[in-house]
Amino acid sequence: MKYQNFYQESIEHPEKFWSEQAKQLDWFKAPKSILSKDAYNYDQWFEDGELNLSYLCIDKHIKDGFGAQNAIIYDSPVTNRKQHITFNQLHHEVSKLAGGLQSLGLKKGDTCIIYMPMIPQALYAMLACARIGVIHSVVFGGFAPHELAIRIDDCKPKVIITASNGVEIKRIIPYKPFVDEAIEKAKNKPERVIVFDRQLGVEIPKKEYDVNYTELVDKSPSVEPVPVASTHPSYVLYTSGTTGTPKGIIRDTGGYATALKFSMKYIYGVNEGETFWAASDVGWVVGHSFITYGPLLNRNTSILFEGKPIRTPDASTFWRVISEHHVKAMFTAPTAIRAIKKEDPEGEFLKKYDLSCLKYLFLAGERCDVATLTWTEEQLNIPVIDHWWQTESGWPMIANMVGVTLQEIRPGSAGTPVCGYDIQILDEDGEQVSSSVEGYVAIKLPLPPGTLRNLWGNPERFKSGYLDRFPGYYFSGDGGYKDEDNYVFITGRVDDIINVAGHRLSTAEMEEIVASHKEVAECAVFGVHCEIKGQKPLGLVVLKSNEALDKQETIQKEIIQDVRNEIGAVASFREVLVVNRLPKTRSGKTLRKLLRNIADEQQYNIPSTIDDVTIIDEIKSVYQIHKIGIHN
Ligand code: COA
């Protein structure tokens, strides 16, 4: 089966194509309606079908005789713990936790926040929610209590599931105290907090709403999976938008399961029974789709890795895990490879391991620079595949579909469109541009199954943010171009979102926090190039008074701490520079792109609308003094 024919079929006959793929799942009630419109006149898949994700990820495989196969291998270099969890054991843990959730009053349609480190209980919690139709919302552990509180108020969980603590390099992350602080800040109070004690000697502050995870599981009965409608939200996952308020992406159930099963086979090229590793975190979409649901749906063994590519204990960790657990395909972010390459440029660590099991390495989460791709290919001697997607899509939109045909790899390009995605490059007016011309990356509707259903509690923002910009298309927020063979090159976001170490962050949100410092008159926060993390945020501030200038060091420290307290350590906001003024247009708009381009040594056109051109030299000299960009 050739990629081109397969792809064409999916675009020309989407209903036929996806109804075939849906047959790969064991539905409780097979769908008759394939593509229809929802109450908002937006496309939905398999409306009348019924199924259950937890059943498909666990019970189905046991029924088929694979209960003794490893479902999850937990490998934690930060705690020196490893655990092999079979589908039978997974069933025991998940079905009893689901029983526990029911005993606390949770039922189909309720919401539950999961704020947990990379431990098996995080996956049990997701699958237990899915088992009884509870909509989970996993919040990444690197977010501070304030961010958690925003999410609590938005999705109003009845219960939060958390753990005593996380373990970062040389640092304990106090998850339970963070949850307590977030609940205090939130207007909406959950009824219960289920706490898993990791037995690492960390003290757990007690509250009346606490429920002990282990005791709850021990005393609760196993429960059977509850059939849910295909369109039932399986989860809400918050992601950064262009305002300070994150967007709750809603994922359906039937379309998602169909898309993930399809992805494992045709994009990642893994068969049932093989081992797959996505080195990400359950707090991100990669963790949802390719640590938890995708591999388990496809009866793969999924690696759950609690560590970093370096310093846990060194740059050999990835290679050790691949070799020890016989990983067939791995997924990571380019930033992780850059970190490894910096520590081990000659790949000495890599040579110590038998990596013959590894057939493909996939990279995503940020633009993959050619040097990183080439280095990885040279070291591993296997196809290294960049691919492009977003929290919104839930699964890859541009890739080299190795399970169909391994095509030529063109460094700098994320590949060609994945089945179901009619990717077009549009100009300002929504007209398609010619090949090699850069424009806005948009996808002609309907989107294939598994992508976002809407935004939680905010259908207007969904429509205005994604659908109104180019009628008839979904707008991705990225810029890019295609070559004459339909390979797509993503050039980056066209909005205020930045990608720091593969983590999506909003500079608008950071700017709001910086601007609220009492000594700041005005400010700009934008992303600048970072050798390891791809991008990092940089803040420029104009202070209110000369007196403030005398204490600028203290003010800078306070601002950095404010961002860390409000958003979290993950923001990596470590640089803020004081300037006399910011470049503006004559109408008063701050020229952030110009500020970024000067820092990144990119060729920049000085906008004709600039108020005062002499400011450019001022900014350059501030960058020079602080060794930003070109002068680094
Ligand atoms: N819980 C709590 N804190 C977290 C966290 C988590 N889950 N993840 C990161 N943090 C903290 C870190 O401890 C760090 O805190 P610090 O400022 O006190 O040092 C901060 O957030 C920034 O973390 P990070 O961006 O991960 O930087 P790092 O210097 O610790 O590590 C890399 C650098 C490149 C090794 C690391 O970013 C990495 O592994 N990146 C790959 C990420 C990835 O796979 N992303 C894919 C998403 S699809």
Ligand code: AMP
């Ligand atoms: P997230 O929603 O966190 O997955 O981030 C999605 C954003 O990351 C996209 O909109 C892109 O800007 C960027 N991104 C993800 N993968 C790639 C890639 N392979 N190449 C370029 N940018 C990418």
